[in-house]
Amino acid sequence: MIIVNGKIYTEKRIIENGFLILEDGLIKSFGDMQNVPNYDGEKIDAQGRMVIPGFIDQHIHGANGADHMDASQDALENIANFLPKEGTTSFLPTTMTQSKEAVSKALVEIVEYMENKNNPGEAEILGIHLEGPFISKKHVGAQNPKFVQKPTIETFDMYNEAANGHIKVITYAPEEAEAGFTDYLCSLGVVPSAGHTDSDFSQIMKAKDEGLSNLTHFHNAMLPHHHRKPGAVTAGFISDKLKAELIVDGVHVHKDSILATYKIKGADNIIAITDAMRAKGLPDGEYDLGGQTVYKKGKECRIATGSLAGSVAEMDFVARNLKEFTGCTMEELIKMTSTNSAKQLGVYGRKGSINIGKDADIIIVDEDINVYTTICRGKLAYQK
Numbered sequence: 350m351i352i353v354n355g356k357i358y359t360e361k362r363i364i365e366n367g368f369l370i371l372e373d374g375l376i377k378s379f380g381d382m383q384n385v386p387n388y389d390g391e392k393i394d395a396q397g398r399m400v401i402p403g404f405i406d407q408h409i410h411g412a413n414g415a416d417h418m419d420a421s422q423d424a425l426e427n428i429a430n431f432l433p434k435e436g437t438t439s440f441l442p443t444t445m446t447q448s449k450e451a452v453s454k455a456l457v458e459i460v461e462y463m464e465n466k467n468n469p470g471e472a473e474i475l476g477i478h479l480e481g482p483f484i485s486k487k488h489v490g491a492q493n494p495k496f497v498q499k500p501t502i503e504t505f506d507m508y509n510e511a512a513n514g515h516i517k518v519i520t521y522a523p524e525e526a527e528a529g530f531t532d533y534l535c536s537l538g539v540v541p542s543a544g545h546t547d548s549d550f551s552q553i554m555k556a557k558d559e560g561l562s563n564l565t566h567f568h569n570a571m572l573p574h575h576h577r578k579p580g581a582v583t584a585g586f587i588s589d590k591l592k593a594e595l596i597v598d599g600v601h602v603h604k605d606s607i608l609a610t611y612k613i614k615g616a617d618n619i620i621a622i623t624d625a626m627r628a629k630g631l632p633d634g635e636y637d638l639g640g641q642t643v644y645k646k647g648k649e650c651r652i653a654t655g656s657l658a659g660s661v662a663e664m665d666f667v668a669r670n671l672k673e674f675t676g677c678t679m680e681e682l683i684k685m686t687s688t689n690s691a692k693q694l695g696v697y698g699r700k701g702s703i704n705i706g707k708d709a710d711i712i713i714v715d716e717d718i719n720v721y722t723t724i725c726r727g728k729l730a731y732q733k
Contacts, residue, residue, distance in 0.1 A: 355395030360702035371709040374727035403438025403710035404664040405690040411627035417442040432472040433723040433730035435663035438710035445639030446481030446492035470728035476517030483521035484545035491658035500526035522546035523556035535560035550579035567593035598662035616681035626659035
């Protein structure tokens with residue numbers, strides 16, 4: 350496959366009018382159109398639009414009527430095939446706080462799909478984001494408090510065995526964790542992420558020194574910045590070792606708080622996510638999330654208590670908002686929607702930028718980040 354007449358954002362430079370050749374699921378070569386070789390294979394004309402790395406969504410519960418907690422191969426196939434139309438080429442299926450049996454079953458099904466059925470032409474599962482059950486009952490949000498558990502190594506090992514070692518990120522409350530828990534996660538290459546937590550500034554900073562490197566849906570379900578009582582958000586502001594997940598749907602975090610976070614953290618330390626649930630792509634109505642009824646109205650999803658319950662945001666919508674709210678450059682937007690997550694998840698050697706030898710996860714977008722084409726591991730997955 351060859352893409353021609355595109356403004357190509359490679360890892361090192363921008364090619365204003367270039368070509369990109371993809372073979373065997375990988376990026377083979379790129380260059381200026383004046384040097385384009387003869388090519389007999391499939392051709393896509395970008396028509397001057399931007400060619401950028403596919404989005405990575407490291408925090409997503411579901412879409413199009415399906416949820417990863419459904420523990421269903423059909424649900425996983427549905428989600429993996431739905432996401433490319435919004436430019437997402439890889440993702441982490443994210444769990445909820447449910448019973449040990451329900452979580453374990455979901456993990457087994459995700460692994461089955463990931464290892465045996467997740468083909469090129471659909472969004473790739475890079476691993477699993479275990480959100481809950483290791484959270485604080487003070488900040489459950491839309492999680493079910495009935496199933497909250499203490500973060501212990503023994504319990505984590507049980508879940509990681511069910512996941513066949515594929516847990517990439519774990520959201521937990523550091524103040525609830527047993528001694529050595531964060532160190533243990535790091536020893537396994539799992540990204541420790543503080544979320545749904547009552548940890549204050551000092552507790553987050555202590556966990557950071559032990560290896561904490563991520564903050565789950567920054568600003569939400571954690572102690573805020575306060576000038577007399579600094580919280581988890583304060584720690585996130587001052588430490589570049591802590592990457593901040595941001596739900597940029599205009600609901601979870603006010604646009605001016607997004608701008609402030611961008612000004613303080615910088616584009617290198619923000620990871621854009623959707624935190625989307627099964628109602629994404631569907632009409633307003635009642636839906637299920639983690640065994641609780643969720644009411645979708647417009648861009649908001651809430652449970653009966655009024656707590657926000659994930660989002661219905663698409664990654665292209667998130668990217669558009671991020672660009673609008675912050676005024677960031679395209680290079681910075683690529684970092685926040687792809688590169689930073691690839692680095693955090695340890696897959697930057699094959700994801701997160703356009704370079705020779707990397708996976709051919711490519712999207713073609715216009716200046717308003719409308720997605721025209723999505724290619725997942727070298728195979729056309731979506732065409733507008």
